[in-house]
Amino acid sequence: xxxxxxxxxxxxxxxxxxxxxxxxxxxxxxxxxxxxxxxxxxxxxxxxxxxxxxxxxxxxxxxxxxxxxxxxxxxxxxxxxxxxxxxxxxxxxxxxxxxxxxxxxxxxxxxxxxxxxxxxxxxxxxxxxxxxxxxxxxxxxxxxxxxxxxxxxxxxxxxxxxxxxxxxxxxxxxxxxxxxxxxxxxxxxxxxxxxxxxxxxxxxxxxxxxxxxxxxxxxxxxxxxxxxxxxxxxxxxxxxxxxxxxxxxxxxxxxxxxxxxxxxxxxxxxxxxxxxxxxxxxxxxxxxxxxxxxxxxxxxxxxxxxxxxxxxxxxxxxxxxxxxxxxxxxxxxxxxxxxxxxxxxxxxxxxxxxxxxxxxxxxxxxxxxxxxxxxxxxxxxxxxxxxxxx
Amino acid sequence: xxxxxxxxxxxxxxxxxxxxxxxxxxxxxxxxxxxxxxxxxxxxxxxxxxxxxxxxxxxxxxxxxxxxxxxxxxxxxxxxxxxxxxxxxxxxxxxxxxxxxxxxxxxxxxxxxxxxxxxxxxxxxxxxxxxxxxxxxxxxxxxxxxxxxxxxxxxxxxxxxxxxxxxxxxxxxxxxxxxxxxxxxxxxxxxxxxxxxxxxxxxxxxxxxxxxxxxxxxxxxxxxxxxxxxxxxxxxxxxxxxxxxxxxxxxxxxxxxxxxxxxxxxxxxxxxxxxxxxxxxxxxxxxxxxxxxxxxxxxxxxxxxxxxxxxxxxxxxxxxxxxxxxxxxxxxxxxxxxxxxxxxxxxxxxxxxxxxxxxxxxxxxxxxxxxxxxxxxxxxxxxxxxxxxx
Numbered sequence: 001x002x003x004x005x006x007x008x009x010x011x012x013x014x015x016x017x018x019x020x021x022x023x024x025x026x027x028x029x030x031x032x033x034x035x036x037x038x039x040x041x042x043x044x045x046x047x048x049x050x051x052x053x054x055x056x057x058x059x060x061x062x063x064x065x066x067x068x069x070x071x072x073x074x075x076x077x078x079x080x081x082x083x084x085x086x087x088x089x090x091x092x093x094x095x096x097x098x099x100x101x102x103x104x105x106x107x108x109x110x111x112x113x114x115x116x117x118x119x120x121x122x123x124x125x126x127x128x129x130x131x132x133x134x135x136x137x138x139x140x141x142x143x144x145x146x147x148x149x150x151x152x153x154x155x156x157x158x159x160x161x162x163x164x165x166x167x168x169x170x171x172x173x174x175x176x177x178x179x180x181x182x183x184x185x186x187x188x189x190x191x192x193x194x195x196x197x198x199x200x201x202x203x204x205x206x207x208x209x210x211x212x213x214x215x216x217x218x219x220x221x222x223x224x225x226x227x228x229x230x231x232x233x234x235x236x237x238x239x240x241x242x243x244x245x246x247x248x249x250x251x252x253x254x255x256x257x258x259x260x261x262x263x264x265x266x267x268x269x270x271x272x273x274x275x276x277x278x279x280x281x282x283x284x285x286x287x288x289x290x291x292x293x294x295x296x297x298x299x300x301x302x303x304x305x306x307x308x309x310x311x312x313x314x315x316x317x318x319x320x321x322x323x324x325x326x327x328x329x330x331x332x333x334x335x336x337x338x339x340x341x342x343x344x345x346x347x348x349x350x351x352x353x354x355x356x357x358x359x360x361x362x363x364x365x366x367x368x369x370x371x372x373x374x375x376x377x378x379x380x381x382x383x384x385x386x387x388x389x390x
Numbered sequence: 391x392x393x394x395x396x397x398x399x400x401x402x403x404x405x406x407x408x409x410x411x412x413x414x415x416x417x418x419x420x421x422x423x424x425x426x427x428x429x430x431x432x433x434x435x436x437x438x439x440x441x442x443x444x445x446x447x448x449x450x451x452x453x454x455x456x457x458x459x460x461x462x463x464x465x466x467x468x469x470x471x472x473x474x475x476x477x478x479x480x481x482x483x484x485x486x487x488x489x490x491x492x493x494x495x496x497x498x499x500x501x502x503x504x505x506x507x508x509x510x511x512x513x514x515x516x517x518x519x520x521x522x523x524x525x526x527x528x529x530x531x532x533x534x535x536x537x538x539x540x541x542x543x544x545x546x547x548x549x550x551x552x553x554x555x556x557x558x559x560x561x562x563x564x565x566x567x568x569x570x571x572x573x574x575x576x577x578x579x580x581x582x583x584x585x586x587x588x589x590x591x592x593x594x595x596x597x598x599x600x601x602x603x604x605x606x607x608x609x610x611x612x613x614x615x616x617x618x619x620x621x622x623x624x625x626x627x628x629x630x631x632x633x634x635x636x637x638x639x640x641x642x643x644x645x646x647x648x649x650x651x652x653x654x655x656x657x658x659x660x661x662x663x664x665x666x667x668x669x670x671x672x673x674x675x676x677x678x679x680x681x682x683x684x685x686x687x688x689x690x691x692x693x694x695x696x697x698x699x700x701x702x703x704x705x706x707x708x709x710x711x712x713x714x715x716x717x718x719x720x721x722x723x724x725x726x727x728x729x730x731x732x733x734x735x736x737x738x739x740x741x742x743x744x745x746x747x748x749x750x751x752x753x754x755x756x757x758x759x760x761x762x763x764x765x766x767x768x769x770x771x772x773x774x775x776x777x778x779x780x
Contacts (some may be wrong), residue, residue, distance in 0.1 A: 039408075
């Protein structure tokens with residue numbers, strides 16, 4: 001399906017399988033593709049209710065929460081909107097942490113719903129200083145909630161949500177976290193850390209195609225959605241809450257994607273959560289070390305294990321690397337977004353990636369650097385060594 | 391996957407394939423299941439942009455519009471909400487046509503967003519009198535828009551959208567139509583009839599699993615979404631409009647479902663739109679005639695070709711028929727909703743159903759009636775005769 005394949009086919013060349021190293025949607029495991037190809041049951045049958053209950057339980061386990069888990073037919077932004085319209089009352093003010101395209105989205109959402117808010121601007125590539133969050137909250141006791149990002153997909157940054165949660169909890173403020181690219185990648189034990197709501201999407205660490213977004217609400221945060229006064233209908237979690245005891249969703253669920261999620265969550269359970277987190281740490285360390293060995297620099301000062309943002313060696317355009325990876329290696333990575341357009345490349349490694357995938361992408365990067373006129377070597381060895389040590 | 395299968399397996403019986411005759415989600419053709427099982431391309435590649443453009447073009451063809459076609463990752467209600475928040479400004483008032491669970495949803499959505507509105511209450515099972523719409527609009531020139539339903543899924547009623555559109559057009563008011571169960575079933579040439587916006591969902595006549603909702607905007611209605619002032623973000627069609635020229639959506643699209651839609655639209659194009667409409671007419675006539683021959687009554691006085699609502703013969707509970715169809719015949723149909731709970735059964739026949747399916751479901755109905763203690767016969771013959779005559 002990909003561009004490189006079409007070009008190669010036209011030229012009569014052999015066609016490599018396209019590999020996605022994108023920061024979502026990610027590659028879909030064959031087991032999940034097979035689940036997608038099932039004849040889906042109707043959603044108002046006991047058979048489907050059993051699947052939905054199992055998926056919900058597994059997601060609560062994955063999030064480390066005893067609270068409610070809401071499944072929405074939407075992309076991740078839909079669940080971010082659900083957090084804003086359900087957890088805030090008009091007149092309440094909020095604090096948003098920016099620092100990237102997705103952190104900035106919290107501010108845009110708050111603006112769209114007329115919520116007065118402050119924004120902590122963080123240099124793109126850096127993590128927020130938790131002390132700055134504390135100072136904002138202490139200066140303005142009217143800031144009812146903090147909207148934060150765990151893994152910022154646009155910069156490859158991991159923010160210290162554990163420290164931020166300590167600060168919001170001590171001060172009795174709410175914390176809402178976009179964990180779209182961190183669930184299934186980094187530990188984020190919601191109840192233990194004290195995060196009121198966590199937002200996730202299906203096409204990242206959950207390893208299925210896009211189309212499901214989730215919002216998990218900590219047990220103590222349950223009353224918030226009844227008290228909210230903002231306009232809402234499709235994302236009204238009061239409706240979802242009413243349907244949940246029957247094993248149903250408020251509106252028709254994306255049945256086939258739920259079957260796929262059932263399968264991918266089974267994969268995560270089989271591997272074990274600690275093992276999944278460890279594999280992602282190794283993938284990140286291996287790709288970083290391999291890339292650095294051949295002249296790339298890691299863009300983020302607090303790198304995420306979900307996506308690695310790199311700046312190209314001096315004299316090489318990152319966009320040329322993205323293009324060559326696609327055209328020659330049939331590997332799809334992402335460039336920079338917004339103010340980082342043309343300045344970085346981003347390699348996603350969330351989901352079912354293995355050591356061999358880390359070696360493959362670093363090897364391809366190395367070929368690109370050489371083809372673009374630079375001496376390079378030792379990338380793959382550095383990656384595989386880092387894998388063993390991580 | 392279905393209940394009947396699990397029960398039969400437990401009893402060591404042979405397991406029939408479960409057949410969905412539900413008013414959505416409907417049975418998924420094997421061609422579509424195969425499309426779902428593809429390795430999906432990344433959405434920001436030329437390969438996927440080509441698919442999205444083709445799907446958008448086919449949907450415009452299917453809707454009979456030269457306007458914009460918006461694809462949303464949501465269930466159908468999401469597109470209904472998109473219509474409300476994009477096409478109305480605060481202070482504008484609206485008219486909603488009820489008459490069923492989904493017609494009533496328009497009123498609920500308008501209420502959720504604080505839009506003052508009037509409701510035309512229509513007896514469940516009947517179609518709205520277009521004259522009543524005209525009288526409301528003439529009495530109150532401040533009613534800026536009418537929210538209507540084409541095929542009302544909860545009652546099996548088809549409303550006369552062509553006549554309603556004539557009335558709204560003559561008076562310079564907007565018309566928004568929920569065509570979730572009529573697109574691909576009944577003709578609804580949007581531009582020719584003069585419908586400002588049409589809302590659809592993927593799990594009905596479009597024959598794919600739930601998870602995509604669409605909103606098509608007639609060419610003359612394009613300025614409305616820029617003028618709107620209601621709070622909106624995920625469903626903000628201004629964002630979708632900005633992304634469309636690049637062959638992209640505002641937020642990550644449900645890639646696998648778009649691939650499935652590409653396949654199902656190809657099936658509709660291959661069969662031809664007139665032939666698809668004709669087949670649905672024949673299915674509806676056949677099932678109605680067959681059911682009437684064995685003592686059922688058609689609930690609607692203006693029956694839709696998408697779903698047939700039936701009341702059971704005197705002395706038989708409709709819920710007993712629903713249960714026996716499921717447990718003995720492995721056929722899933724729907725009962726009544728809300729005030730019609732326990733009073734009707736609803737047989738969906740949108741999508742890839744054939745004459746043989748009409749015969750099969752009528753034959754099963756006949757067996758149920760006999761098993762429940764009534765004399766019956768000739769249902770299938772009546773159905774097949776009606777098919778030929780329709």
